[in-house]
Amino acid sequence: MTTTPSAPDKAQFAGEVSERGEWKRQANHFTGRISRDSTSAPGEGPDNQGRWPVEVGRYRLVVCLACPWAHRSLIVRGLLGLQDAISLAVVDPVREEPGWRFWLDEGHRDPVLGIEHLSEAYLATDPTFEGRVTVPCIVDTLTGHVVTNDYPQITLDLSTEWVEHHRPGAPDLWPEDLRAEMQPLIDEIYADVNNGVYRCGFATEQEAYEEAYDRLFARLDVLEERLGSSRFLMGDEPREVDVRLFTTLVRFDAAYHGHFKTNRSKLTEMPNLWRYARELYALPGWGSTVDFDHIKRHYYVTHPAINPTGVVPKGPDLSVWPAVAPALGD
Known part of the structure; x- marks a missing residue:
């Protein structure tokens, strides 16, 4: 038997807590896939199997630099050289109601999607959605609808479905x-x-x-x-x-x-x-x-049930990490 936390706790923890105090992660709600096998024509929505067409410039990857699940997709997108094929939106690391917000952008709105909170895209896609809004997700810029927030599948599809747009010499991450x-x-x-x-x-x-x-x-x-x-x-x-x-x-x-x-x-x-x-x-x-600043601010500020003061620790000493190598594109 599981119990659902109150609204503030659910917003913090994205899951359920059992009677024995064990936390269970919320399932991914949007599981569409961008696929080379989609029967949809360019500019159309998903086919009857929930597959969207591969289309350069159409989709927007939404990430939080603090989130490890989103971080995966950011690394893979860069390693494969898909920066020009799939645009990037970065949300503020401090998540408050009603969820992830585009407050790093001018006017507190994503310049492509035109929304202030990612929840707007979730509700435009499914007006009945009541779970926690999560990153990463891929949003279709033509409709404003969420294609997927299925983070394990997103990186695999970047490797296998976008191969025609990989940079020369891109690594094979999923051989x-x-x-x-x-x-x-x-x-x-x-x-x-x-x-x-x-x-x-x-x-x-x-x-x-x-x-x-x-x-x-x-x-x-x-x-x-x-x-x-x-x-x-x-x-x-x-x-x-x-x-x-x-x-x-x-x-x-x-x-x-x-x-x-x-x-x-x-x-x-x-x-x-x-x-x-x-x-x-x-x-x-x-x-x-x-981004260690985003990482620390997110975890220590966003979970008041764990850290009610919101004080962000000064450490650890980050100089122990080596010098950062150049980024692979923007």
């Missing part, structure tokens, strides 16, 4: 011959690490917190051992699974260690994971997408 081996690793990392830090932070009972904590560090120990004999998780080249782990690791000491009480070890105290994270951070298109 077909590695998918059978990579998918179970992705699933384990999601359950215990990506989502595990949230299960620690949003747990409302001691037992639920400790269970999530133990699973998190057991998985990190497995990954620490794996990276003792491998440069990246799948060998000598970064893949999709590395994107997914990196976005959690880069937030670990700045947010999760203190704010979410994942405090057995800092990332800097796990030698192989720390080496791995720093190496990815130094690669073009990785560290240049990290």
Whole structure:
């Protein structure tokens, strides 16, 4: 049995809390896909299978630089060279009612979509929507409707459906011959690490917190051992699974260690994971997408049930990260 938090808590936590205090993530509501196999003509909406046509310049990726789920899509879009194919909107890191807001833009409105809050696009697409508005999402600029907020599928589709628009020399982040081996690793990392830090932070009972904590560090120990004999998780080249782990690791000491009480070890105290994270951070298109100011302000200001004072910590010392390599386009 689960109970739905009150409106302020639901807005903060995007999920449900069970009677034993275990937090469960909200399901993705919009699951359309932009596909090369869409039967829709350019300029039309989705076909009868919910697939939208690949169309350069039509879609807008909405992200928050603080959000690890959105960060994945930002990295992949840049690595593949899709900046000119899919435009980018960045919301303010501090989320308040009614949700993500475009307050970084002139006039507090997205210059392409013409809206102040992302919730406007959600409700234009589904007037009955009552869940929490999430990023990343892709919005169709022709209709103003949300195509998808299905964050695990977004990055895979950028790799497989937009191939004709990838930059020369773009990496193969989702190679077909590695998918059978990579998918179970992705699933384990999601359950215990990506989502595990949230299960620690949003747990409302001691037992639920400790269970999530133990699973998190057991998985990190497995990954620490794996990276003792491998440069990246799948060998000598970064893949999709590395994107997914990196976005959690880069937030670990700045947010999760203190704010979410994942405090057995800092990332800097796990030698192989720390080496791995720093190496990815130094690669073009990785560290240049990290904004520690947005990360810290979002976590410490947006969750008053966890940090009621809203005080943002001054640390940790970010000079331990290497110099940022150049971005891959804008």
